[in-house]
Amino acid sequence: MALKGFTQRVLVSAAVIGATIAGSFAMAAPAQADSANGCAYPRVCFYKTGNDWSTDHPTAAYQDFTSGYQTLGSQSRGSYGVYNTRNNDGALLHFTNGQTRCLAPNRFLWAQDVGTVDKIRIMDSASC
Structure with a gap:
């Protein structure tokens, strides 16, 4: 008992x-991303060169939702890489060769492997 x-x-x-x-x-x-490689949450950051990436020095950043693409300026167009610190929003990247890539939340893309990135559209969705 x-x-x-x-x-x-x-x-x-x-x-x-x-x-x-x-x-x-x-x-x-x-979990929330605060920052990565110098890119503060909730931004999509561009790194013009490999050195900018390795030294945590983004050369441009975007964070606003838009109904269409935003044309990139001289500090982001043709970047070496792009990092998305957003947690729930993908970023649709357009390249001068007509290709597009969806950059998922909290991911990095070696943009130069695809071509010359020239436009961005931040989506209100993790998938583009």
Whole structure:
């Protein structure tokens, strides 16, 4: 009989601990990117050269939603790479060769591997 009481206390304790842990996860805020390689959240940053990337020095950044593409300026057009620090929004990149690439949230793209990036459209969706 004493063993039965002990077993019940262990099971009740395990249930309480499990509920507490589950509640902690349910209440935790989703992870947020603060910054990466010098690119502050919630921006899409451009790195004109490989040195700019390796020294955490973005040369341009965009963060606004638009209904169409934004034409890139001289500090971003033809960049070596692009980093998206946004958590839920993709960035549609357009290249002068007519190609497009969707840059997913919290990802980097070696833009020069595709061509000369010339436009950006930040989407209100993780997929473009």
